[in-house]
Amino acid sequence: ERVARAALAEVRAAVSGLRAPRLMAELAAARLLLETAGVHVDNRIVATNLPEAQDAALAMVLREAATNVLRHAQATRVVIHLEQDQAQVRLCIEDDGCGCDGVLREGNGLNGMRERLHALGGALRIEAPGERGTRLCAELPL
Numbered sequence: 001e002r003v004a005r006a007a008l009a010e011v012r013a014a015v016s017g018l019r020a021p022r023l024m025a026e027l028a029a030a031r032l033l034l035e036t037a038g039v040h041v042d043n044r045i046v047a048t049n050l051p052e053a054q055d056a057a058l059a060m061v062l063r064e065a066a067t068n069v070l071r072h073a074q075a076t077r078v079v080i081h082l083e084q085d086q087a088q089v090r091l092c093i094e095d096d097g098c099g100c101d102g103v104l105r106e107g108n109g110l111n112g113m114r115e116r117l118h119a120l121g122g123a124l125r126i127e128a129p130g131e132r133g134t135r136l137c138a139e140l141p142l
Contacts, residue, residue, distance in 0.1 A: 004033050004070065026059040054142065061093075064113055069095050075096050075133075125137045
């Protein structure tokens with residue numbers, strides 16, 4: 001985990017100087033963090049053209065979600081995808097980890113995600129059906 005965190009810090013430092021959208025930078029950082037820790041990442045996001053506020057909010061959600069997968073999920077695979085239409089955008093992060101046995105403990109990270117999304121008229125949905133896996137979706141209006 002220490003190696004993954006060091007690599008993540010290097011990617012964030014390198015990417016901060018680029019003009020790429022923040023969400024795409026966080027996607028690269030999340031992929032490096034998770035794959036360095038042995039978690040396969042299935043990326044279903046192509047370059048985005050989101051308003052700056054939505055892009056930044058989703059970037060922070062992705063950062064926190066990737067960290068949570070690494071810390072808590074014991075996952076071997078993560079799927080990250082983005083759905084966008086004219087009215088809204090939805091970012092979903094789904095893992096095959098240990099789930100939460102029906103009990104989800106919401107700490108500062110999840111609360112921060114909710115607050116950031118609510119401030120933009122959006123919502124955070126978390127599904128953890130039981131023994132395996134968690135699906136987190138951040139939805140924002142455009």
